[in-house]
Amino acid sequence: MISSRVIIAVLYVLLAPFVIGLLDGFDRKISARMQGRKGPSVLQPFFDLKKLFEKEFLTANKTQLFMIYSYVFFIILSGVIFYAGFDLLLVVFSLSTAAMFLILASTSTHSPYSAQGTHRELVQIMSCEPMELLVAVGFYLATKTFNVSEVVANSVNSNIIYLPGFFVGFVFILTIKFRKSPFDIATSHHAHQEVIKGVTSEMVGKEYGMVTLAEWYENAILLGIVGLFFLNSNPVSFVGAIIAILVVWFLEILIDNTSARVKWQLMLKLAWGVTIVAAGMNLFLLEIIMG
Amino acid sequence: MEMLVTALICLPFLWAILPAVIHNSKCRAFFVYLGCGIVIALSVFTAVQWFLAGGQTLNFDLPYRETFDHVILFGDLFLMCLITYLSFKYKKGVISLLAIVQTLLVAALELFGPEVEELPALRFDWLTFVMILIIGVVGSLIGIYAVGYMHGYHIHHHKELTDRRSFFLAMIFVFFGAMFGLVFSQSLIWMYFFWEITSVTSFLLIGYTRSDEAINNSFKALWMNLLGGCGIAAAIAVGILAWNTVNLYEIIDLAIAAPKALYLLPIGCLAFAALTKSAQFPFSGWLLGAMVAPTPSSALLHSATMVKAGVYLLIRISAAMADNYVGNMVALIGGFTFLAASCFAITVSDGKKVLAYSTISNLGLIVACTGCGYEETIWAAVFLVIFHAVSKSMLFQCVGAIENTTGSRDVEDMQGLMAIFPKLAVILMIGIAGMFLAPFGMLISKWAALKAFIDTSSVYVSTLMVLFICFGSATTMFYWTKWLSKILGASPKEKTRDLTKKNEYISMFFHAIMMVALILGFPWLSEHVLKPLSNDMFGTVDQVISYQNMIIMIVLLVGIFVVPCFNYFLTKGQKAKQVITYMGGANVGDNFNFVSSTGEPKEMHIANFYMDEIMGEKKLFTPAIMISTFIIIVYMIIVIGGAF
């Protein structure tokens, strides 16, 4: 049992970038096809990443680099806590600590675009955090434990049947977390935008590469949480979880390609509104049922 | 032990005379340092002595109990007269009514009421142990800081004000004495007396500058705290009339044994009193108003003393609040305050005001924890009390020092503080980190509180509280991080002379060291202080936080200190070409100016988000007051109505 947890955590550290990078490559391919283009190779994200590490290193403030290293470290640490099956609430806390390092890294340069992006990033974090915490609460209510491994081992049925509202809320904030349109307000994948590259504006070469890598690790955790809704003690549920992850992933691409950016005010209101309505209602009902 | 405790309570009161009568600045400073030194030494010595003796709960009396009883009775009456005089002097006579009613009620019951069972007046247990260390150490350090600060305050910055430093420093000592008395008392009458002293002293400290604003705010503080005092007076009245006792622990035991009807009434009254003192909504106004006073008194009121008196009492009675109406009221008010105050903290840019709201918000979390009344929440609450006292005191001192040095305490003006005043910036960062970052106090407490609230029996309270905490922690993260992000980075200002006095630095560095020690010593603290504490209150010793999570937290902890340092040295030697930041290619050679449309260089200013339109004070303050008043009134009616 313990050895399998260690193996999963090690696999996470080793494989997450490859899996998520590949998903990212397919994402770009699918997006291109949706727009009637051919699109780049599915390995493009890896080419990009490698290139970033090969570029010359310029910087506006040297403190930025060590903040980014710390950011990567904390993201990976949260992932290890999650995939090794420890406390879900601590995963969320650790993720928000990591996010703080990203914010410090980008504001340390005193650049208008990265400052603008950072403050929007902060709003994004504020929009998402209640839902992330509530997901942990939901799992606790359904299974009486915050421990990821026990959540899986103790549930006879997939927890989604108790937590549909939490799931809806979580998928909603995933769009924000993945920096997808309509909530790509903190940074942008496209040129000619008012934020330039937002949070990552002043990150050059390997710094940007590290941040990209960290985002892949983070996405692996988030998709893992999506999977957790479907996992139960039966190993077959693993297949269901994978399918669910892929469906959610495709849904995010679809949303990305069919919507235009909104203002942060609307994002905040929408995210909190959905959290209160979907997750709050589910929480209330679950409290009554589990009484 | 009796002698030590007597000294601890009486000495500060007597020592207060010294700064009051000595007007030579140097000489007075010496006596204040000496006094603070003695208070630190005495409190630590007493605490250690008791700890080494095995940490047994002690019930005892001061020598000459009879005399002290008389002193307290006369003290109560004296305070009443003082309040009446001052309120008429400043044409706010109505306020004196509050004082007169409650004091006469208590005095009359004491003199003419039924005979009260004679029980020891004082008690020393684990919670007292924690509290005297906080008051003794953090409080005295503020005292040390105050000497240097007040010097700069009058000599450099506020020459127009009357120099009443003697009075100010004397009041600080009175505060210590009152707080020590408060945490030792088990007789409600004694507690009431010390409670009133803190109310009056804080009133006097807030009104220190005697400006119109200061006087208005001080009276606001006075009436709110007197209202709280009425709560204690009512509890005393119920205790004497119904069960012939004024002993806090007897009342608590009665309420635990039969948590309904009449037994709950005194607990409700005490909880009400504690809510006013810990500045929960709707009584937050006084703590915000307290900002007009010089920084040391804000630090004193916010961190180690005044507001802690409220949460201390709540922690005391929390076992009697588990899963009943009083507990629900306290929890809801606390949770609501946690969320609302942190929203307001986002919208203000005055550093001290951010701190004020964050104090209220943090106290909200503590209050919510006590209202839940489970072991793990008390564990969390005590943790938060400790962390909050140290880091908030440090933050206030630091903001005060920054204001003295740079002339502004606005967060917006702290851009790049790291580059110009690195020492102050580091202290500020440690303080902020201590307030909200993972593995520090806040995280552990949120973790425990969430878990406990999910298990709370009332579905409504449970759901609401979980939502309050989830949203509150998001908003808390927002305002701290945005402050933190201002400090780092480059500064457009030139380096100037640091005007911070040596003794201010001593106090702040000591706080920083304490903070780090607390963080590193947290497993020990949990094992050797908080476990016996919860054993005291609940008679059980469960491991609140699992061994596994403890390990993770230690990893996080190491991470947060070691990883950035390690990375710092790793990247230090990194060769990097320095470039200027991207401003569409329009920088004028540096990161602070750009070429404007007229071709002239123009300074760029980057401001934080304040979200005034979404959650501003103007928009939400009144609704927040109304909602919280509604909660309090409804629950108090239930509690009072249930008693008859």
Added chain:
Amino acid sequence: MSTIHKSPWLLHYDGSSCNGCDIEVLACTTPVYDVERFGVINTGNPMHADIFLVTGGINSQNAPVVKQIYEQMPQPKVVIAVGTCACTGGIFKECYNILGGADTVIPVDIYVPGCAARPESIIDGVVKGVALFKEKAAALEASQKAN
């Protein structure tokens, strides 16, 4: 082996021009020409860009801007002047404020003529520029080793 030639990110700067070339550059990213299939991303940030694509001539006001942006790009980098104006100053050459083509302020690697330059020729220029990266990356590596 460097992969920079597989993901050249563009930074597009439009100087003193009639905006014709400007629009043609954007046309390259549309489904018809789909320059992204070569891994090209149109980025708005010099810090992330590998190829500096200049359209339009250089005048006395934008000269320092172009220079600054060029300096903010990390090595290895390629500059492509697109359109006659960017190559020589074009029809605006004799204007009082025009200094000339992009090469008056920064070293240009590839010249793409045309008024306006056709998307096909722009893509051709980009692909030629990408080919240069191999040498440039090797030179950078060598210079880093030498240090």
